[in-house]
Amino acid sequence: MAQLTVSVVTENDALRKNVQQRLEKAKVKVLAGASGVEASNYADYGGAELTILDQKLADMNGVQACRNLKTDKTTALKPVILLIRQKIDKNVAIAIKAGASAVVAYDELDNLVAIAQRVLDEATWIKAEGSVVDFYLPSDSAKTMYRGQITEIGLSGMRLTAPDCPVQATDVIDVKASLKEEAPIVGRADVQSVTTTGESRLISISWQSYRKGDKMRLEKWLQVEEARQVKNTTL
Numbered sequence: 001m002a003q004l005t006v007s008v009v010t011e012n013d014a015l016r017k018n019v020q021q022r023l024e025k026a027k028v029k030v031l032a033g034a035s036g037v038e039a040s041n042y043a044d045y046g047g048a049e050l051t052i053l054d055q056k057l058a059d060m061n062g063v064q065a066c067r068n069l070k071t072d073k074t075t076a077l078k079p080v081i082l083l084i085r086q087k088i089d090k091n092v093a094i095a096i097k098a099g100a101s102a103v104v105a106y107d108e109l110d111n112l113v114a115i116a117q118r119v120l121d122e123a124t125w126i127k128a129e130g131s132v133v134d135f136y137l138p139s140d141s142a143k144t145m146y147r148g149q150i151t152e153i154g155l156s157g158m159r160l161t162a163p164d165c166p167v168q169a170t171d172v173i174d175v176k177a178s179l180k181e182e183a184p185i186v187g188r189a190d191v192q193s194v195t196t197t198g199e200s201r202l203i204s205i206s207w208q209s210y211r212k213g214d215k216m217r218l219e220k221w222l223q224v225e226e227a228r229q230v231k232n233t234t235l
Contacts, residue, residue, distance in 0.1 A: 006116065007031040007042035009065070010054030010083070018109065019052060019083075026113045034058040036065035043075040050120055052112075053100075055084045063098045070099030079123045081116060093197050102193065118156075118192060122204065125154035126226050128179060133160050135175040137167065138188075148203065150177060155219060157189065157206035164201060169194050173205065182221045186211040 008019045011034045020030045031042045035058040042048040051069060053062040062082050069075045079101040084091060087105045095103045101119045104112055131150040136143050148162030158177065167173060171191040176184045189205040196202075210218070 004049055004120070005029045005031065005047045006050045006052060007033060007039060007046065007048035008052045009033040009035070009039040009042075009057060011035075011056060011058040012054060015054060015083070015106070019112065022109065022112055023116075036060040036068060039065050040068060040072065040075065043069055043078050044072070048078070050079050050081065050116060052081045052083065052116070055082065063095055066095065066100050067098040077123070079119045081112075081119060089196055092195055096195050096197065096202060103195075118204075118206070121156045122152070122154065122159065125152035125157075125159065126222060126229060127151065128153045128158070128225070131177065131179045133158070133175055133177045135167075135173045135189075137171060138174055139172070150179075153177065153179070153218075154222065155207070155215070157192070157204065159202065159204050161200050161202055164196075164199060167191055167194060167201070167203060172208065175205070179218075179221055179225075182217065185214045185218050185221075187214060 006023055006028050008016055008030055010016045016032055020032055023030050031046055031048055039051055039053060043051050053065050055062040057065055066080045066082055069080055080099060081102045081104055082095045082100040083104050085106055092103045102115050104115055128150040133148050133150050134145055136145050146162055146165045148160040150158055150160050152159045169191055173191060174188050176186050178184050187210040188208045190208050192204045192206055194201055194203050
């Protein structure tokens with residue numbers, strides 16, 4: 001994570017110092033603050049590539065600060081991690097809906113640097129609307145197949161939504177991603193996170209391996225699709 005600039009914003013001095021020390025140990029430049037206004041300033045013109053918000057700030061709560069960042073066109077594309085005291089499904093769902101890329105409980109801070117790296121990797125993923133993915137758990141002797149809708153995809157992994165299924169974080173799944181105008185991409189992946197939202201689940205996975213030749217095909221597809229999306233945005 002060398003050369004990165006990350007803002008850490010919380011009114012809790014001890015928590016801010018804890019997170020700052022962890023990031024600086026990983027060679028990250030840290031911009032420390034206590035308020036939502038500071039978070040916006042750091043993301044807008046302070047150079048912060050990632051914002052880490054506590055659930056409680058000096059001037060507002062972390063969810064509101066996250067929502068402000070994600071609805072401002074100058075900062076909307078920059079990822080946000082929200083820190084919370086305890087992971088409760090309802091609170092996690094609210095944070096994700098506000099635009100948080102990840103939610104980290106205080107007792108998970110040992111994993112924060114790795115989660116931050118994953119979130120930054122995912123920030124380079126591109127939208128894959130209309131693409132579907134079929135997957136199953138290799139550990140399931142019945143090989144029950146599930147289908148999800150791909151929301152974003154990249155060389156490091158993908159994010160998808162799927163109906164309620166038994167997949168949990170740390171599971172390994174076999175996947176077949178059907179991208180538009182491309183033969184299916186087949187591989188094995190690690191489940192990084194699973195967030196329940198109503199009757200659906202938001203699942204983030206990281207590629208573990210690809211079928212021979214599929215990584216190269218995915219790389220080419222991503223280049224073409226990114227160029228197409230950029231072109232459509234500028235029209």
